[in-house]
Amino acid sequence: MTVCRGCCCGTSRKVPGLDHAAQLTDIREALDGLAGVRVSDCLDACERANIVVIQPSAAGRAAGGRPVWLGLVNDPDATADIAAWIRAGGPGLADPPPVLDLYAFTPSRRVRQAADA
Numbered sequence: 001m002t003v004c005r006g007c008c009c010g011t012s013r014k015v016p017g018l019d020h021a022a023q024l025t026d027i028r029e030a031l032d033g034l035a036g037v038r039v040s041d042c043l044d045a046c047e048r049a050n051i052v053v054i055q056p057s058a059a060g061r062a063a064g065g066r067p068v069w070l071g072l073v074n075d076p077d078a079t080a081d082i083a084a085w086i087r088a089g090g091p092g093l094a095d096p097p098p099v100l101d102l103y104a105f106t107p108s109r110r111v112r113q114a115a116d117a
Contacts, residue, residue: 001086003027004051006041014049018074026076027052030083035090045107050074054082056091065092070103078103 003024008014028037035057043051048071056065068091073079081097088094096104 001027001031001035001037001055001082002040002043002053003037004041004043004045004049004053005039008046009042009049009051014046015074018050020050023050023076023079026079027083030079031086034083035086043107044110045069045071045105048072048105052082054086054091057089057093060090060092063092065090067091068096068100069105069107070100071105073103 005020005024010020012018024039031037043053045051050073051069051071052073054068054070056067070082081100085094085096085100
């Protein structure tokens with residue numbers, strides 16, 4: 001999982017009332033032993049501040065899974081839903097909880113290519 005924190009996603013200026021450091025700690029604790037969590041500089045989709053990108057595991061990619069971009073992930077319940085999905089296998093191996101459809105978006109091709117580099 002990649003968590004955008006190098007720009008407005010990691011500040012209360014863009015997302016007031018959210019403890020960004022605590023959210024990152026919660027994500028890391030929820031995924032401990034399941035998936036790595038890396039912090040990225042700006043993923044360049046700032047209109048959806050608090051972006052996470054769920055990358056499929058090797059088995060998930062082999063099964064056709066592709067990275068899933070989620071924006072506006074500002075709620076602890078969303079973090080729990082993401083962790084549950086990853087525990088179930090993540091992209092390519094398990095369907096995401098339906099509520100994550102509210103957060104999913106497709107970034108521009110330029111942004112996707114830069115993030116994959």
